[in-house]
Amino acid sequence: MKIINANAHDLFVDRFEAGPGEAWCLVGTNRSGIDTFFKLLSGELPDVTAEYLELPENTGVVSFKRQQALFEEELRKDDTDYLDRIDPGTRAASFLNNPDDHGDLIKAFAMADSMDKGYRQLSTGQSRKLMLLAQITRGIESLVVQAPYEGLDRASCDELDKALAVCHQWGIQLFITVHNQGDIPNWCTHVGGIAQGRIAHAGPRTENLDQIEAILRTDAPDFKASVKELVQTGNPSGRVGTSREPGAELVRLQKGSAGYGGKPVFSGLDLSIRTHDHTLVTGPNGCGKSTLLQMIIGDHPACYQNDLRIFGIQRGTGESIWELKQHMGIVSPELHRSYHVPGTTLHCIISGLFDSIGLYQPYTPEDEKKAMEWLERTGLAHEAHTPFRRLSYADQRLVLIARALIKIPKLLILDEATQGLDEPNRQAVLDFLEQVAGEGLSTILYVSHRGDEFRSFFTSHIRM
Amino acid sequence: MGENYFNGLPLRLQLEELSQCRFMDASEFNGVEALKGKKIVIVGCGAQGLHQGLNLRDSGLDVSYTLREAAISEKRQSWKNATENGFSVGTYETMLPGADLVINLTPDKQHTNVIEAVMPLMKKDACLSYSHGFNIVEEGMQIREDLTVIMVAPKSPGTEVREEYKRGFGVPTLIAVHRENDPRGEGFELAKAYAAGTGGHRAGVLDSSFVAEVKSDLMGEQTILCGVLQMGSILCYDKMIEQGVEAGYASKLIQYGWETITEALKHGGITNMMDRLSNPAKIKAFDLSEQLKEILAPLFNKHMDDIISGHFSKTMMEDWANDDVNLLKWRAETAETAFEKSTCTDAEIPEQEFFDKGILMIAMVKAGVELAYDTMVASGIIEESAYYESLHEVPLIANLIARKRLYEMNVVISDTAEYGCYLFAHQAVPMLEEFMKTIDTEAIGKGLETTDNSVDNVRLIQVNEAIRSTSVEEVGRILRSYMSAMKPIM
Numbered sequence: 032m033k034i035i036n037a038n039a040h041d042l043f044v045d046r047f048e049a050g051p052g053e054a055w056c057l058v059g060t061n062r063s064g065i066d067t068f069f070k071l072l073s074g075e076l077p078d079v080t081a082e083y084l085e086l087p088e089n090t091g092v093v094s095f096k097r098q099q100a101l102f103e104e105e106l107r108k109d110d111t112d113y114l115d116r117i118d119p120g121t122r123a124a125s126f127l128n129n130p131d132d133h134g135d136l137i138k139a140f141a142m143a144d145s146m147d148k149g150y151r152q153l154s155t156g157q158s159r160k161l162m163l164l165a166q167i168t169r170g171i172e173s174l175v176v177q178a179p180y181e182g183l184d185r186a187s188c189d190e191l192d193k194a195l196a197v198c199h200q201w202g203i204q205l206f207i208t209v210h211n212q213g214d215i216p217n218w219c220t221h222v223g224g225i226a227q228g229r230i231a232h233a234g235p236r237t238e239n240l241d242q243i244e245a246i247l248r249t250d251a252p253d254f255k256a257s258v259k260e261l262v263q264t265g266n267p268s269g270r271v272g273t274s275r276e277p278g279a280e281l282v283r284l285q286k287g288s289a290g291y292g293g294k295p296v297f298s299g300l301d302l303s304i305r306t307h308d309h310t311l312v313t314g315p316n317g318c319g320k321s322t323l324l325q326m327i328i329g330d331h332p333a334c335y336q337n338d339l340r341i342f343g344i345q346r347g348t349g350e351s352i353w354e355l356k357q358h359m360g361i362v363s364p365e366l367h368r369s370y371h372v373p374g375t376t377l378h379c380i381i382s383g384l385f386d387s388i389g390l391y392q393p394y395t396p397e398d399e400k401k402a403m404e405w406l407e408r409t410g411l412a413h414e415a416h417t418p419f420r421r422l423s424y425a426d427q428r429l430v431l432i433a434r435a436l437i438k439i440p441k442l443l444i445l446d447e448a449t450q451g452l453d454e455p456n457r458q459a460v461l462d463f464l465e466q467v468a469g470e471g472l473s474t475i476l477y478v479s480h481r482g483d484e485f486r487s488f489f490t491s492h493i494r495m
Numbered sequence: 496m497g498e499n500y501f502n503g504l505p506l507r508l509q510l511e512e513l514s515q516c517r518f519m520d521a522s523e524f525n526g527v528e529a530l531k532g533k534k535i536v537i538v539g540c541g542a543q544g545l546h547q548g549l550n551l552r553d554s555g556l557d558v559s560y561t562l563r564e565a566a567i568s569e570k571r572q573s574w575k576n577a578t579e580n581g582f583s584v585g586t587y588e589t590m591l592p593g594a595d596l597v598i599n600l601t602p603d604k605q606h607t608n609v610i611e612a613v614m615p616l617m618k619k620d621a622c623l624s625y626s627h628g629f630n631i632v633e634e635g636m637q638i639r640e641d642l643t644v645i646m647v648a649p650k651s652p653g654t655e656v657r658e659e660y661k662r663g664f665g666v667p668t669l670i671a672v673h674r675e676n677d678p679r680g681e682g683f684e685l686a687k688a689y690a691a692g693t694g695g696h697r698a699g700v701l702d703s704s705f706v707a708e709v710k711s712d713l714m715g716e717q718t719i720l721c722g723v724l725q726m727g728s729i730l731c732y733d734k735m736i737e738q739g740v741e742a743g744y745a746s747k748l749i750q751y752g753w754e755t756i757t758e759a760l761k762h763g764g765i766t767n768m769m770d771r772l773s774n775p776a777k778i779k780a781f782d783l784s785e786q787l788k789e790i791l792a793p794l795f796n797k798h799m800d801d802i803i804s805g806h807f808s809k810t811m812m813e814d815w816a817n818d819d820v821n822l823l824k825w826r827a828e829t830a831e832t833a834f835e836k837s838t839c840t841d842a843e844i845p846e847q848e849f850f851d852k853g854i855l856m857i858a859m860v861k862a863g864v865e866l867a868y869d870t871m872v873a874s875g876i877i878e879e880s881a882y883y884e885s886l887h888e889v890p891l892i893a894n895l896i897a898r899k900r901l902y903e904m905n906v907v908i909s910d911t912a913e914y915g916c917y918l919f920a921h922q923a924v925p926m927l928e929e930f931m932k933t934i935d936t937e938a939i940g941k942g943l944e945t946t947d948n949s950v951d952n953v954r955l956i957q958v959n960e961a962i963r964s965t966s967v968e969e970v971g972r973i974l975r976s977y978m979s980a981m982k983p984i985m
Binding site: 108109110111112113114115116117292293329330332333335336347349350351352353354369372382385386387388389391 | 526527
């Protein structure tokens, strides 16, 4: 493939060439133009002008956008209402082309045990791998993957790495994009950096790696918030006046257990979170971290079957879910996936004041002002009236983080919250959380796979 | 079987019941207060039963389920649905005597059996809730005098009831109190609290009656919802084949076309659906729909009349008693239609093309919605009720056809809707024989051939005016504003 003097949106490519069988890792921050370059390689950019344009041929594409589209398509096909049983989604194997002929590949992806599961029963990592398998089994010659390692634990990253290395060995031309230093894989033969809408340093890995890593270290974050400024602009808390006396009980779970379809995910778990107990939860994919958080949020039925107290209220004793949620700020992969309702970016942030997905209640001019301030802090003030769904995945994430923060809740529940963010933004979000913890504005409950997010402000660490 | 309840009422009460429908203000609700601490037992745990129960529980209410003994001992799906979601489940004998509110969410056709089994076990002065009034109104079920009888009917499938609740919203809901069974005058408060527990109060609640719900629901489902789409699918497909349109393409245009065009209907009513067409195509669709309305108006009237008089339910129940001979025969015939047996092309049809090449389908939807709505209103049903039972629900059935075509669509809708659907389509298809002879591929399959988009200004203004100024459009604009994401009040 070869591109000379191509121009589109926020990107200008003077020259980019990749030979067959090469394995490329493209590196850049979220707003560097790398998403546009990704779309160009995927053949999803109709309005590109170029002196010479020869794109990868017979390409398979795996992206956040397509993953979301697939999720929504699966929801559309949900037959629960007509079958009167919970429809788990399309069987995994039916996404693949001749799965019976690809036994070895499926094994290499460690997916053999998941082929009979329904789409909605797959974990984040499994659904990512399924999308890759769906493409590879079509007999593609090149594969373009956006941020393949996001949301995957160390072991799953290693498995995925092995799988991608297999693709490389089979002669498939590979392009992946990454936004974090630690994500540049060993198997790639070539690297390319994208900065300020230009290709910077593209070529063999060994010659270019150092300069490319420097891009991620030196680019400025889009997320700029400081607790000091929050306090200066007035009352930092949102609608809900809450006392945050230290030591007050927020969450108490005794001998907790939860599972799906009779299979336990965890059991015998004791958990106690008091105000200012900033808690880090880690563990491999599928160990029940998200289930535990969903139980605390009230989105998993196990919250009614356990000895669980939230904000001092025993669950299942007449409390409404909304009474509890008004003291929570939440970012999770489930929330992001579910936020497929119409509405502007501004409305999305305001919806954090009402704990709703979409906006269904009148809001005050002060609410709007507060939301605009948060938009400024995410560098998205100019997108206030853009439909939320039209933002890039990373920008959507920043907005959802702002949505969770807008009311400075008693309990901030962040499950893989920085997924999709580049290195500078991730660090900026964590720096801000550190300040929130330092000032005692919220108590933070945090799930992450990334070692560099295990900051010192966490006072306890639950390994599941 | 009892006597038809509606027919036993004096005219004065018939009129009062039929015309009872009031859009409630949000300030009329006091949350779930009236049900706090009460024991709620839901009979049946299908999609509707399960998802309503999940919402009620998340609203702080005490919810459990009761199933027939066989469903429990054989661990049937309904038992799994309830237990996997952490609800307690028991037999009628163990659960019902302690219940303050019993919610019957079993399929309509089982109501007589279910209620006969449930009623003797209910404690004195408890409340029984329905989500559809057929059993009370058409079958004339007599409920014990001490029991309060209410209806809470979310106007969406169960999964949507749940999804909207989780978003912090709800779905439009109809509530009613059976005038014969409100011995302590508490029915309305209980119904409001139940509706609030499912989130319905956020999206708009209609204060209606059992009679208005049943008569409008039957009319909507057998005419515009299922009948017109069944009739239209058969006629449009056969016409395209006759005119040489490729079969795979014709098949796809029909199967997914209803869903695509009614998506536009859902968001912005008939006006928006028509606005998706070019001006010349819009005028064509308008003219076709006027002709359709003229031909089909007597059929809509007949259906409404048969529903009001009880003739429809009487003949249908005779078929129930006769092992569903008619229903099953007509169902089998549906499986044999050319459309049902066709296969869709793999080629993609762009969204706009469904409009451009489906002018006749749009005309049928427009004519069907307007006729169903106007006929209901002319029979004394209030506008808001007529809207929910016509335009509002068309996209649901269109979505079913997109998923499953006609045969499966008919199997999954209620038997009552299915029976009425066949009655309608069997009459409508021959009535349109002459009309269909005048149709070519401009109206269905290929779209207008002209590249000239010019129209006469005066004619366009007249057509636009006629599309926009109908009652269903005026009422729809208001009701949709309550259902859509938000209405800023500042």
